[in-house]
Amino acid sequence: MSKIAVVGAGPAGCSAAYHLARSGHEVTLLDKHAFPKDKVCGDGISIESIQALSMMGIYPHDIRKSASEYAPIDHFFLGVSNQIAHSETTKLQAYCIPRFFFDQLLFAKAIDAGCSFLTQTVNKNDWHRQGLYDAFDTIIDARGVYAGEVNAIAIRAYWLVKRQDLSPTALAEAQIHFDRSLGVNGYGWIFPVSTQDDPIKLNVGVGVWLDEYQKRKTNIIQLFKQFIQNNETARQLLTKVISQEPPKVFPLATAKKGNKVADGKILRIGDAANLTDPLTGEGIANAVLSGFYVAQAINMSSTPDAATDNWQYLYESQFEADLRAGLRIKALRKFSFMNYLLIWLMKQNPRVAQQVSHAVAGVVPYNEVLASLKY
Structure with missing residues (x-):
């Protein structure tokens, strides 16, 4: 099994960490903040997000009871x-639920699955200087919108x-x-x-x-x-x-054309990979799903290089068609x-x-x- 760093403990990072830990990998989850933490956003959890969360054992009736x-x-x-x-x-x-409660719930799921947690800030393209590149087989970049390409506010x-x-x-x-x-x-x-x-x-x-x-x-x-x-x-x-x-x-960081989500052993997910809906700005569904699929890419691969290729393939097969359709609708709205x-x-x-x-x-x-x- 692989030694994996998941950098960023938002919905995408916690989803990836949960699924990888459950698969037996040694997972270290890093975030610049301790939990619980607040996040400014729209607070909406779509039906697609609910379906994705069920793969982590998170269901609306459980949230309703605890929130x-x-x-x-x-x-x-x-x-x-x-x-x-x-x-x-x-x-x-x-x-809808304030992200203060929602993110804490996903974080607890990842920790319960067996992830270790470190509070650490990782700046963009700083993998080598902080020793992460050599210490882990694969690094999953889930640092959120600031690691992606900001194109909306x-x-x-x-x-x-x-x-x-x-x-x-x-x-x-x-x-x-x-x-x-x-x-x-x-x-x-x-x-x-x-x-x-x-x-x-x-x-x-x-x-x-x-x-x-x-x-x-x-x-x-x-x-x-x-x-x-x-x-x-x-x-x-x-x-x-x-x-x-x-x-x-x-x-x-909404969808963009020609998106590359893998760079060597760095695999980008969620907002860091510009997976936010280009019409509504909803990012939870694709964040959680990208965590699941990047775990699948690693699980089906015999080497880190193969994981890189497989994650790009799964992104293109599972996300790109719908994101492109959203971009076409957005273009019509001009x-x-x-x-x-x-x-x-x-x-x-x-x-x-x-x-x-x-x-x-x-x-x-x-x-x-x-x-x-x-x-």
């Missing part, structure tokens, strides 16, 4: 700000609202609002992250792509404020807020009418509505959505 903050999601809303919108119910539930804030001021649907609905003021591909979101008590905690934020953001003469905080003031749903919700935390900014047309089609055609909503929820691959729009 002090949790919100089930079974409605998915897509809208063009102040123009047109559609909400679709899904039979399968997703959920997001900002989120937590709002507290009294339960009585929200509709039953709003308590279980993830809303995405396309908004041209945020750029061609920019969007805002509103969804609950804790509905167990009163008041309800909501996650409100916006995401923009750097190539569009850099053309604007303002910063991300101002764009967030503009979205809140211009979007009718967000503006009305703000009048009901009884408390709010200051917004926090975080980067995203036409100003496309978001409106898509939601209009959802309102007219139940099959399209289900396909698109399930794609946002992480059930239907994007290439199937593209196919459904042809008929």
